[in-house]
Amino acid sequence: MLWGIGRLAHARPRHAQDAPPHLPPYLESPDPAIRGTAAWAALALPAAATAAHLARLRDDPAxxxxxxxxxxxxxxxxxxxERELARPAPT
Known part of the structure; x- marks a missing residue:
């Protein structure tokens, strides 16, 4: 599911704009694959619902x-x- 949300978010962000509020539980998962895939998806959809969670993941070594x-x-x-948050926002 997370991979599909991420693919949609990266290819057609407008169609995935309702996803961010559902991502925080996955951004806190103890499983690095789940946490990382959720971060990858969330990074394509900047939103207040995920900002604090992503900021905490900047030091995640997994x-x-x-x-x-x-x-x-x-x-x-x-x-x-870190890499994705450092990129300038598209204009």
Whole structure:
């Protein structure tokens, strides 16, 4: 489910705009794959509902598998969050 929300959020954010309020429980999951995938989805949909949760994940050292740039790789959650939050907002 989280992967589908993330794909939709990255490809067509307008169609996933109602998802952020449902993501916080997953952003707090003890499972790095769930937490990381939820962060990846939430980062494509900036919203007040997820901002504080994402800020707390900046220091998360856990890694999770993410298909990105044509390859599957283990990505550290904190690095993903830091990288995406540092990007300028699209205009």
């Amino acid at each position: 890694a999770f598998p993410l298909y990105e740039g044509g390859a599957l790789a283990d990505v550290r959650i904190g690095e993903l969050v």
